[in-house]
Structure formats: C-alpha cells, structure tokens
Amino acid sequence: MATTKPKTAAKKTAAKPKAVAAKKPVAKSKAAASKKPAVVKPVAAPAKTKKVVKKVVVEKKGIFDGFFAKKYDANESVLTIFKKPSLYGALIGELVGTLLLTLVMFALSFFGIYNAAIYTFAFIAITVAVFAFSGAQLNPIITAGMMATRRISVVRGVLYILAQIIGAMTALGIFSGFYAGGGDMAAYAVPTMAKVAEGTFGLVSIVELVGAILLGFFFSRALAYKRSVFTFAAVVAGGFAAATLIGYIVSYAFLGLGNNFVFNPAVAMAYQIFPTAGANFGEIFGGICSALATYAIFPAIGGIVGFYIADFASALASSEE
Numbered sequence: 001m002a003t004t005k006p007k008t009a010a011k012k013t014a015a016k017p018k019a020v021a022a023k024k025p026v027a028k029s030k031a032a033a034s035k036k037p038a039v040v041k042p043v044a045a046p047a048k049t050k051k052v053v054k055k056v057v058v059e060k061k062g063i064f065d066g067f068f069a070k071k072y073d074a075n076e077s078v079l080t081i082f083k084k085p086s087l088y089g090a091l092i093g094e095l096v097g098t099l100l101l102t103l104v105m106f107a108l109s110f111f112g113i114y115n116a117a118i119y120t121f122a123f124i125a126i127t128v129a130v131f132a133f134s135g136a137q138l139n140p141i142i143t144a145g146m147m148a149t150r151r152i153s154v155v156r157g158v159l160y161i162l163a164q165i166i167g168a169m170t171a172l173g174i175f176s177g178f179y180a181g182g183g184d185m186a187a188y189a190v191p192t193m194a195k196v197a198e199g200t201f202g203l204v205s206i207v208e209l210v211g212a213i214l215l216g217f218f219f220s221r222a223l224a225y226k227r228s229v230f231t232f233a234a235v236v237a238g239g240f241a242a243a244t245l246i247g248y249i250v251s252y253a254f255l256g257l258g259n260n261f262v263f264n265p266a267v268a269m270a271y272q273i274f275p276t277a278g279a280n281f282g283e284i285f286g287g288i289c290s291a292l293a294t295y296a297i298f299p300a301i302g303g304i305v306g307f308y309i310a311d312f313a314s315a316l317a318s319s320e321e
Helices: 030-034 085-110 116-134 140-148 154-180 183-187 201-225 229-254 265-270 281-318
Strands: none
Touching: 085 116, 085 154, 085 265, 116 229, 140 154, 140 201, 140 265, 140 281, 154 265, 201 229, 201 281, 265 281
C-alpha cells in the first residue's frame, strides 16, 4: 500500500516579525549642538540710593518789590518810538477822543444842561470807540499818572498830551465856527470858564486837586478790567461822574465859587482859561501862571497821587501774610 507522505507544511516562511523601525535620533544641527546652555547670571540687587531732598527756599516778596518798575516796553525811546505805526494810531485816538469829549461838554454847557447821566453815557461810548487805539486816556491828568507810575514812557506821554490839547483846541475851533454862522445860536455865548476871583485861587485849586485824585484812582483801578472794554469805560466814566458831583457840591454849595472846575487841563485850555488882555505884560503873565497852576499843575499832581493810592492799596491787598 502506497504510503503517501504527509503533506509537508507549507513552506515555512520565516515569518519574522516586522521589526519596528527604530526611530533614529534626530541629529541636532551643528549650531544647536554648539549652542551652549545660557548661563543665567544672578541679578544684583539694586543699590540703595539716598534720597536727596532739596530745600526750595521761597523768597518772600516785599510789598514794594517792582512797585516802581517799568511796565512798558523797555526798548521804547525817542529813537525807536517813531518807527512804530501803532504810535500814530494811538495819537489819532487821543486827538479824536478828546475832541469828541470837548464837543459834548461844550454842547451841554452851551445850553445850560448840567446832566451827569448824559455826559456819562457819552463818555462811555467815546471811551469804547477809541480804547483799542491808545487805551482812551483822553486827559492830561490821566497821562501824567500813567507816566509817573511808569505804565507808559515819558516820550509817549508827552505826545499823548500834545494830541489831547490839539483835539480840545480843534473842538473849540469847530464850535466857534458853527457859532459864527449865526442863527438862534447868537443868543448864546461860546462856553468859557468863569475867571478865578481874587482870593479864591487856593480854593479852586483844591477842588481841582481832589477831583483829579478821584480820576487817577478810578482810572488806575479800571486798568484791572481792561480785558472787558465796557467795564473799563464804565468804571472810568463813573469816576468822572463822582468827581463832578463832588466838585459841584463843594464849589457851589460850600464855597459859592460857581462853575470853576473842569478836571481836564486840555479841555480847560479850550474853555479859554488864559487871559488875553491886561494892564501890562506882568498882569497877563501872572494870569497865565495862575491858570496853569490851577487847571494843569494841581490836577496833574492830583492824578499822580490818585494812581499811587490805588497802586499802594492794590499792593497791600495782594501781599502775602
């Protein structure tokens, strides 16, 4: 019987288990390999700094520090002032403003209208109109105070006074020209100041002096409000109204002197205060000197005193305790 060989098992394939490919270590780049580990240096503790406390010494200013200092352009002089176009605008403002004020005073006194309210409103309007040109001083009394307190230079002050006098005299010329035209105005006379009677020189001078002090004081205080032109004009006009009221009371009621005050040397000249006739030259010259003293010198002194009183009071009020 034939024997069959048992089937041989299928060729044994060397079923070798698939070797899991071992991951080759990723070769580090040379740069990385060469990179040395960073050495962390210990941070040194900040050095203790000493606090230096500086003592700030605040010097206390005295009441009169800067009291007499210049308050205008220090470079302004005779050699430089005429190169400024603004000067000529200021002079026009002073001339026109004083001319208008004089005409208003002439018109009121011409018809015997002594109404302080009318003049006050006119004063405010004229001041507002010319304020931007020159500050609307319109009075040698005020200009003298401005020069003495060094708010404007002497050169500018003298030019302002000349412009004010020219303005007032121009007003007299205009008014006299209309008066010469005749008509109903012939019944009136061109306004003039009552002559200072003999023996009343001192009394009239005192009235002018006191009124000028009030004007200087009010104008100096009004300068603190010059950013508001209307407020400035109202304070100045109120000062003139107060001076006029006191002048009337003292001159008429107490002294019986009549209308012998004007509180404006330029307008006083337009009111023809200087004598034009006399027995001799000495009498005429004496009358001119007397009129200048009463209506120019004493009022100028009063204006300066008024400015300094206001500045002194302001310095005391703003001083540190």
